Amino acid sequence: MSAASDTAELAEPVVKTRGYWSGVVRRFSRDPVALTCAVIVLALILAAIFAPYLGLNDPYHASMIKRLKPIGYPGFPLGTDEQGRDMLSRLIYGGRLTLFVGLMPVVFAFFIGSALGLVAGYAGGWINTLIMRTVDVFFAFPSVLLAIAISSALGAGIINSLVSLTIVFIPPIARVAESATAGVRSLDYIDAARASGGGALTIIRVHIIGNVLGPIFVYATSLTSVCMILAAGLSFLGIGVRPPEPEWGLMLNTLRTAIYVNPWVAALPGLMIFITSLCLNLLSDGLRSAMNVKD
Amino acid sequence: MFTYLVRRLIYVLPVAVGVSVICFLLVHIAPGDPLTAIMPVDATQEEQAAMRSAYGLDKPLPVQYAIWIGKAVSGDLGKSIATGRPVADEVFSAVKNSLLLAFSASVIAFPIGLFLGFLAGYYRDTIFDRLVTSVAITGVSVPNYWLGIVLVIIFSVQLGWLPSMGAGPGGSGSWSWDYAHIRHLILPAVTLAVVPIGIVARTVRALVGDIFSMDFVQALYAKGLTHGDVLFHVIRNAAPTALSVMGLQLGYLLGGSILIETVFNWPGSGFLLSNAIFQRDLPLLQGTILILSLFFVGMNLIVDVAQAAIDPRIKRS
């Protein structure tokens, strides 16, 4: 056929087709820092989930005699807390609530914020104005203040912490989602899809989500560290997880009085928060470069 | 420029109103009756109803909001349930202390952050760059309330050099720039400075690195400018963004110092807020959050306008 005859420019070496995600995995696997952090975070999560099977002491078992024992005390590798409970056990069990309350709000906010941003960015006009001006109002609060304000109004508790932190992280994610969507929306292939008769929902599903979710996801991962610190901070203030549950922020708070007796045991829960948040940040940076997302 | 200023002011009004609505609603999303804290346990139905109407709680929400915001605009934020003093007085004396802390932290953080960030951006992809990047990411990752405790352990408990809490002799009301007071400021200010050091260094590093890789820098060298002249151009291009980041950080420091103030018993707005939370002193909670968030809104406004004033690229739109 004549149309196919002029194949001069097609005579080039055949490249093996490579999808976007296989490239991401390849780049990520060559980043030792990000890989190490991924392993640490995964280990913390797994240890928290499988804590009951690790042969640890009962994290709730208090002892008046064995209070505030130092690191390395026989039977208690990381010492005991102000009620004589095993620190190692409490730190590992503490990962359960700390990581859950520290990570889930970003997951919720990722879905809600992305949806809001996608709708606002694709629809434009008054829908955009309505959504984004509301977002602006919540954005006008410093995140720490907003989290504390909502949490203190709702009262302490896991659900309330999840709710308030989710509210805190929806606006920034919605903003990023909106601008990413608006950017993609102006490209010719969206016009081409509209000319092909695609409806708004189909175009968002087929042509927009795949191109904006990456940047939004990377941005959301960069928020996990802040969310961890904030979630533990709420418990530290007494408006997050309630005692006697092991949770790193709460443990840091109850151990504050112990800094004169056994300071390094008292600092351990904070160290856990620090290590986790550092790993989450480095992991997010690694994802950002592996996924080729620009700021 | 004038049009921009006026437009920005007009834009900030609905945001400020929205912020006040959220602050107002905070009390109403709180579970339970806002009056339980002050109501005698054995209050009869009639007494409760009388109390309710005395506080205006029997009116519809929009009316309550209108009354509340009307008073707030004239400086009346109600009375603290715990102390009986006017909320406005409590908040403003606390905000003074918070500002003191926030400014001190900025004075520590901004020069260090700018210096590290600039050098890292200038010596991009060297050992020094990697070092600064590590410092910066550590700075933004550290839970500063924990860092405060660690610093107290080292410098107060172990070494005994600095006091661990309070704002110095004479309590919250009497600040003066003498050694006895400044000693108390050092630890909280340093603690508070760590996060902004990381953020400023990261931002400036990226900014300066990007500007150095732009074509116009090559063109300046090609024109025969000295190294110093080129640096001046780079700094001038980086300045607006760097300033706006620092302005926002100052706002965050004020609103985000709650945890640090709690750690160090610093008598600022955050400390006031955490007391209000514990005593369920809702008027105090509401008033403190309103003032702090409006301060943050104002700070954003100043930053935007200042940035527009020094950056010729954003005069329009």
Place this chain on the structure above:
Amino acid sequence: MSKTDPRSAKADRGGPNQPLIIAKDLKKHFPIRSGLFNRQSATVRAVDGVSFDVKKGETLGIVGESGCGKSTTARLLVGLIDLDEGHIVFDGDGLGEDISLKELRRGVQMVFQDSYASLNPRLTIVDSVAFGPKILGLGNPTGRARDLLGRVGLDPNRFADRYPHELSGGQRQRVNIARALAMEPRLVILDEAVSALDKSVEAQVLNLLNDLRREFGLTYVFISHDLNVVRYISDRVLVMYLGEVVEIGPADVIYENQAHPYTASLFAAMPSMDPDNLTEEPPLAGDPPNPIDPPSGCRFHTRCKFAEGVCSAKTPKLSVIGGDDTHQAACHMQEPGSGHSAAIKEAAE
């Protein structure tokens, strides 16, 4: 409704003499907002009263400087932006009266200039081409897409599962053409579709377009700033200036005899292969005037060396040139009795 039957859009309902598309007095003004309250302070008259028709099976070339409204006209024809005023009649059916936007888009497809930006980077090319048929509910969309890729010269076995970044510019533009054809259109609008390609690749794609036109019985609207390319592919040519039609006529006629001074200067600016035909002075000085505030009367009078008083006072109408009613130009010099010194004094009595 029989009109929504996908096959009926394909049928030649109006007969061979009915133009495939009639554009009547199209207007599109973009508001410029500024000041305190985002009030509309000005309008860009991107397309300001453009009329033309495209006959079945022909190729209409649209030429003009950048910013003259070529691309806006194209997007109006596909319904990607809404008309402010005017009518579009597709094979006898008025848009908004007899057929909906959706039905219009079924018959009119578009190929854009930027071959990369017009393909979704996360979809393989076969999925991009199959998107339209899938929306239409046509059977076996992937099979259709693979077949079309073959027809535009991309062996589906080698190319179908590639991503856009794995193709060259010419190959991507072939994909875009296949994507447009997948909707089984009758009219394809090519908006600077070959302008970004290397000259050798451009020639291949132009040949492909000519072959496809014959094979599928297509009608083209071919937008370009490259007069050589337009001459090669077009049967008729329409010249636009600042949102208006200044001249329209058969390609051969216009390439020999330009009736409008603007068309003449465009052609004078065209590089020539003839060493005796040297371009001595720049035929057109300066940039086109701002379309926000176009000149009064004839919009070209600010740059026209024949401009007289009447040119800034009166807007010229399209008038027939040399008794051939397929060739028309909007110039006072061609309009009998217009008052211009070069015009015939009165219409022939």
